[in-house]
Amino acid sequence: MRERIDRIAGVITAENGKTLAESRAEIASAIKEMDYQINEGIRLGGQIMPSEREGVLAYGIRVPLGVVAVISPWNFPFNVPSRKITPALITGNTCVLKPAGLTPGVGAEFVALFEGAGLPNGVLNFVTGCGTVLGPALVEDPAVRAVTFTGSTEIGIGIHKAAANNLTRTQLEMGGKNPLVVLADADLERAVDAAVLAAYACAGQWCTSTSRVVVEERIHDDFVAMLLERVKEIKVGKGTAPDTTMGPVCGKGQLTGVLDYIQKGKDQGARLTIGGSQINDNELARGCFIEPTIFTEVTPDMTVAQEEIFGPVLSVIRAADFDQAVEIANHVQFGLSSSVYTKDLQKALTFVERTEVGLTHVNIPTAFKEPQLSFGGVKRSGCGLPEAGDTGVEFFTEHKVTYIKYR
Numbered sequence: 001m002r003e004r005i006d007r008i009a010g011v012i013t014a015e016n017g018k019t020l021a022e023s024r025a026e027i028a029s030a031i032k033e034m035d036y037q038i039n040e041g042i043r044l045g046g047q048i049m050p051s052e053r054e055g056v057l058a059y060g061i062r063v064p065l066g067v068v069a070v071i072s073p074w075n076f077p078f079n080v081p082s083r084k085i086t087p088a089l090i091t092g093n094t095c096v097l098k099p100a101g102l103t104p105g106v107g108a109e110f111v112a113l114f115e116g117a118g119l120p121n122g123v124l125n126f127v128t129g130c131g132t133v134l135g136p137a138l139v140e141d142p143a144v145r146a147v148t149f150t151g152s153t154e155i156g157i158g159i160h161k162a163a164a165n166n167l168t169r170t171q172l173e174m175g176g177k178n179p180l181v182v183l184a185d186a187d188l189e190r191a192v193d194a195a196v197l198a199a200y201a202c203a204g205q206w207c208t209s210t211s212r213v214v215v216e217e218r219i220h221d222d223f224v225a226m227l228l229e230r231v232k233e234i235k236v237g238k239g240t241a242p243d244t245t246m247g248p249v250c251g252k253g254q255l256t257g258v259l260d261y262i263q264k265g266k267d268q269g270a271r272l273t274i275g276g277s278q279i280n281d282n283e284l285a286r287g288c289f290i291e292p293t294i295f296t297e298v299t300p301d302m303t304v305a306q307e308e309i310f311g312p313v314l315s316v317i318r319a320a321d322f323d324q325a326v327e328i329a330n331h332v333q334f335g336l337s338s339s340v341y342t343k344d345l346q347k348a349l350t351f352v353e354r355t356e357v358g359l360t361h362v363n364i365p366t367a368f369k370e371p372q373l374s375f376g377g378v379k380r381s382g383c384g385l386p387e388a389g390d391t392g393v394e395f396f397t398e399h400k401v402t403y404i405k406y407r
Contacts, residue, residue, distance in 0.1 A: 001031050001113060008109050012078060013239040015103040017248040017288070018202050020239060030082035033388065036371035037083065040393050041090025055407030062397035064092035065145040065169075069138040071131075071159070072107065073150045074100035074250055075205045075310075081110050083371065084148050087392030089124065093146075096125045098138060100151075102251055104128040135159065142166045146396060148387070149173070150207070153308075153334075153380045160383060171384040171395050173376055175308040176207045176336030178366045179329035181351065182223055183322060184216040186341035187363075192226045194339065194365040195314065200234055200292050201367070203249050204312040207381075208337040208359065208367040212298075212305060213316045214325045220318050224273070224296055227316070231274055234292045237284065248288040249311050255288040258311030262293060265304040270295040270315070300328045308334065322347050330356045335379035337366045358382060 001008070009023035016023075046061035068088050072080045081097055088095045099107030111126040127134060135155075139147050139162045148171040149159050156172040163170045180198065182191045198210035215223050237244035249255050255278065262276050275293030279285070290312055298305050298315040305315050319325035329338055339361040340351040348362045358377040361368055369375050369388070376386025385395040 001027060001034070004109075004113070008078060008106070011105045011109050012103075013247070015105050016074060016077060016250050017239050018205075019244050019247050022202055022247075023239070026076055026079045030079040033079065033083035033371045034086045036388075037086035037392055038090055040087065040390055044091060044393050044397075046399075051403065053405075055405060057404040057406060058402070060399055060401045062091070062394070063400050064397060066093060067096065067144050068093045068146040068148070068396060069096045069098065069144050071098045071135065071138070071147065071149040071151070072100060074102040075202065075207070076150075077103035077106035078110060080150050081107065083388055083392070084150075085110075085124065088148075088396045089119075091393050091396045093396055094123050094125070096127060096138060096144070098127055098131075098134050101128070101131060131155075136162060139163050139168065140165065142168075144168060146171070148395070156383070169384065169395070171376075171387065172382055173207065173387060174336075174381050174383075175334055176209075176377060176381050177211055177306065177308055177332040177334040178208060178337040178357075179212045179214050179332075179339075180210045180366055181319075181325045181329055181338070181340040181342075182213060182215045182219065183325070183340065183342040183344065183347060184218045185343045186219070187343070188219065188223055188226055190363065191341040192223065192230055194341065195227060196230045196234075198365040198367045199314040200231070200246050200312050203246055203290070204314075205250060205254070205310050206367060208369070209310075210339070210366045211309060211313070211315065212329075213314060214319050214328050215316060216322070216325060217318055217320055220316075224294075224316060227294065227314075228274055231292050231294060236279060236289055236291065238287075246292060246312065248284075249290055250288070252288060254311065255290065258290055258309060258313065261304060261307070261309045261311070262313060265295050265298070265302065265313075265315070268302045268304075269297070269299075270302055270304055271297040273316075275312070300331050306332055322350075326351060326354050330354070333379060334377065334381045336377035336381035337361075339364060339366045358386060 012023035051058040153174040156174040239247035275291035279289040374386035374389040376382040
């Protein structure tokens, strides 16, 4: 991976559209994930427990499942396979990787790394094609003992239902509608930086992006004014251009979907404060470029505040006070990530206690994560063991208990 960063980053940018800097950052993150999971495999062990009977040795071990399937997304087509396939292989399984149809070249690059490193044929397998055909073929095959999936909630639920017929275990990382809560005592500059980073990096196409900012009434106007100034500085362009800070969305289907959500926001009365259109200027006219978009005067029940848009669209919602801010933050079907910006320790820890997510932050952007802790959502954002941390090797193994009478 380290030797091929530039080559792989070029493929990610060509297929996904993110900037080369974002693609390199994805590879660096994948290396961190792999380093951690390799060491988790090295220290994978069971437990020895005392028996109530004399002369009996009692212990448990973890054993591989066999064949497992990894269905990876187009938004992080290199990082996600790394954090899933590494624990699958390190615990002794064979694996089938099915990449997203929009980013098959990145999947091929990933598998080629293992070929070059000498992994035996048949241990890591690669298949690409239509998800509606290949997905059921993998999920419904009784030889496949586990399926790990990252993608939309709708598809994840379908996988979960199909896998149940064979009692195939599933690990599902699905949609999000992640709130950034900004309280009146917050450092506004840092909160704005966090909102811009998490809302518009990768053109807003990451599951932990900030899609809602819930701002306490007293500072709402100041926050919006600062936010607008920062968003105006974003340079939209080709991912290969050195001055680009936000690339296109990934494909015409994504373009149409995001523009449809923007229209719904306008139709339902949200105020389009900046952006909102496809960019049709000069050489960008043939691409899938959308202006960084902000809606204000958004109410919690509007579509743009409830559904995952997965694009560079940020909704700003007013809250009268801290309690209402938490209520608004939780008022969605998703529960992946959240963040609060405040200098009040009591409110910060109360938010951590009450937020309905699998990943939360205080004075840190919603997208932040590290490989040593588990990663996954609650509600309609996730199901099964979360990813990363020690749950990676746990998901890809099953337990076996042994009793030996030796005296």
